[in-house]
Amino acid sequence: MAFFPFFVAAWLFVVGLWGVVSSRNLVRTVISLVVVQASSYVLLLGIGYRGGAKAPIVADIPTTSRLVDPVVQVLVLTDIVIEATVAALLLALVVQAHKRFGSVNPDDLRPLRD
Amino acid sequence: MSRPVRLGMFAVAGAGMIVVLLLGFTGLPSFGHAHELYGALVNRTEDKLRHATDIVTALNFDIRAFDTLGEEFILFASVTGVSLLLRQLRGEKEEDQEQEGIEEHAFAGASDGLKLVSLILIPVLVAEGAYLVFHGQLTPGGGFQGGVVLAAGPIAILLAGRYLAMKAVAPKVLLESSDAIGAACYALIGLAGLIFVGTYMKNMMPLGSPGHLLSAGMMPLNSTAVGLEVAGAFLLTWTEFLDQTMIGEPSG
Amino acid sequence: MTVLQLIALVAVMVGGTAVVLVPEPLRQAMVLGIFGFALTFLFFVFQAPDVALSEIVVSGVGIPVIVLAALRKIRQQEHEHEREEQEDGQ
Secondary structure, three states: OOOHHHHHHHHHHHHHHHHHHOOOOHHHHHHHHHHHHHHHHHHHHHHHOEOOOEOOEOOOOOOOOOEOOHHHHHHHHHHHHHHHHHHHHHHHHHHHHHHHHOOOOHHHOOHHHO | OOHHHHHHHHHHHHHHHHHHHHHHHOOOOOOEEOOOOHHHHHHHHHHHHHOOOEHHHHHHHHHOHHHHHHHHHHHHHHHHHHHHHHHHHHHOOHHHOOOOOHHHHOOOOOOHHHHHHHHHHHHHHHHHHHHHHHOOOOOOOOHHHHHHHHHHHHHHHHHOOOHHHHHHHOOHHHHHHHHHHHHHHHHHHHHHHHHHOOOOOOOOOOOOOOOOOOOOOOHHHHHHHHHHHHHHHHHHHHHHHHHHHHOOOOOO | OOHHHHHHHHHHHHHHHHHHHOOOHHHHHHHHHHHHHHHHHHHHHOOOHHHHHHHHHHHHHHHHHHHHHHHHHHHHHHHHHHHHHHHHHO
16 A cells, blocks of 8 residues: 555556557547656655655745655656647647648558658 | 557567566655655755745755756747747648638637636636746745746637637737747846856845745746746647637638 | 545546547547546645646646647648549549
C-alpha cells in the first residue's frame, strides 16, 4: 500500500505507451502521449510527499512546521504548461502530414516507398 | 514494420518494462517518507532569505530562476514552430476568402444561455488571471498559472460564438508582442542583476516585508513577465489553430 | 496515506485507462478533460495547490481546444481532397 502511487505511475506509463503504439490515428497518438506525461507528474509528486505535512505556503503557519518537498512541485508546474504547447506543435505536424499524404493513419505515411 | 509485429514486440517489452519499473520503485523510500535535504533546507530558510511566503514561486522565479528561463524559451520555441507550420498552410487560401459571412454561419447554435454565461465569465477570468500573476509570491499563483487563466478570458468570447470579436480584442500583433516582450523582459531582468551586483539573476531589489504585495524583490517582475509570455503564447497557439478552421470553407 | 488520496489515485488510474481505450479522438478529448480534473484533485490532495491550478486550466481548456480545432481542420481537408478527386475524375 505504501507503493501504490508508484504503481499508478508505472501503470499510466505503460498504458499510455500502448496507446501510442497501437493507435490508427495520429491524433490518438498525441492524446496518449499526454497520458504518458501525466505518469511522470504522479511519480514526481509521490516522491516529494511527506506524511501529514502541509503545502509549502508559509503565509499563516510557522516556518518550522512540516512541509512537503517544494522542488518537485516546481518541476511539475512548468512542465504542465510546456506539455500543452508541445502537444500543439505535434498536432500542427499531424495537420500538415494529413495535407501532404491524405491520411492520418501512421501505417500509410511511408514516403520512402513511393 | 507491420502492425502485428509492432504490437507483439510491445507486448513483450511492455511486460518486461512494468516488471523492471516495479522492482525499481520498491527501492525508493516508501510513500510519505521523502528523504530530501535540499527541499527541507529551502523550507526552513526561505522566509528569512527572500521574504516570500509562497515557497514554490520563490523557487521558480528566484532560487531556480535560471531553469525557468530555459523552460520559458522552450515555450517560445514551440509557439514559433506552430506559427511557422500553420501560417504556411493558411497563406495559400487567404487570397480568395471573404470574412464577413463567418460570424453568422460558423457557430450554429450558440444559444442565449451560453452567451450570457460567457459574458459573465470573461471579466471573472481576466481579473482572476491578473490576481494570480501579481500575488504569486504570497499565495498559490505565479506567472505560469496566472498566464494560462488570463489566456482563457478571450476564449470565453469564442465560446459565445463571436470569433471575430475575439480577434478584435486579441489581434495577432498584440499577442506576438506580448509573447516576445515577456520573454525578453525575463532575460533582461536577470541582466540587471549582472550589471548591479555581479551575478546573473541575483535578487538585488529591496525585499520588503513578507505578506505585502511589493515584496520579495524581483519576484513580482519576473512573475509578470512570465505571465505576459504564457498568456500571449497560449492565445497565439489557439488563434493559429482556429484561424485554420474558421477562415475557410463552410463545412456545416 | 489517507482515504482521499487513495480515491484520487484510483480515479486517475481508471481515467488514464479510459482515455487510451476510447475509440474516437473527439470523445477522447472530452475524457481527457475529465482525466485532467481527476489529476487536479490528486495534486490538491498531495498538498500541491500551485500544480493543481496549472493543471486544471491547461487540461480543461488548453488541450481540448487545440485537439478539437485540429480535428475540424482534418475533416475540412478530407472534404477538399474528395472534391479534388471528383474534379480530376471528370
